[in-house]
Amino acid sequence: MKVHEKIRFMRQSKGWSQEEMADKLALSVNGYANIERGETDVQISRLEKIAETFGIELLELFNFGERIVFYWAGDNNDHNNNHFCKNQSIDFSSEKNEPELEKARLLLQQQEKEIAYLKEIISLMKT
Known part of the structure; x- marks a missing residue:
């Protein structure tokens, strides 16, 4: 799962609209929608803010949906x-x-x- 897909999934799981998420991040709705569609290269600082909005660490956002079964x-x-x-x-x-x-x-x-x-x-x- 790509990062923009993880962001969309997590937003939907919170029950937030794109408008609500854009507001939380102080972005335009179109700007936020571009992030969810993977049409924008997102800076780490923006990804950190997105993770913070979800109440998780940036590493958790990157690792969301990934599994390590054994080592x-x-x-x-x-x-x-x-x-x-x-x-x-x-x-x-x-x-x-x-x-x-x-x-x-x-x-x-x-x-x-x-x-x-x-x-x-x-x-x-x-x-």
């Missing part, structure tokens, strides 16, 4: 090349994980909408 761990000096996948236990009941779970729920909802939309397009193309 390789091992000693680079290991002559046997015995690398392994390291598991970490995750306490999903923890309140600190709730924002991540909510992001995942919102992402799933968006994917379901996109699938329905694509099915509709396929149906229309068949007729």
Whole structure:
């Protein structure tokens, strides 16, 4: 997912209109719409302001929707090349994980909408 798509998705998940978002960022509606369409190269300072508006860090905006399932761990000096996948236990009941779970729920909802939309397009193309 590209940054402008993440911005649009996060705005929609907050229930904000483009007009509201533009107002929060002190931009024109057209200027903000250009950002969401990916038609504008956005400076880091503007991206920081957008992330702040969503109540997240800039890195969280960049990483939104990305997943790291596992990572390789091992000693680079290991002559046997015995690398392994390291598991970490995750306490999903923890309140600190709730924002991540909510992001995942919102992402799933968006994917379901996109699938329905694509099915509709396929149906229309068949007729």
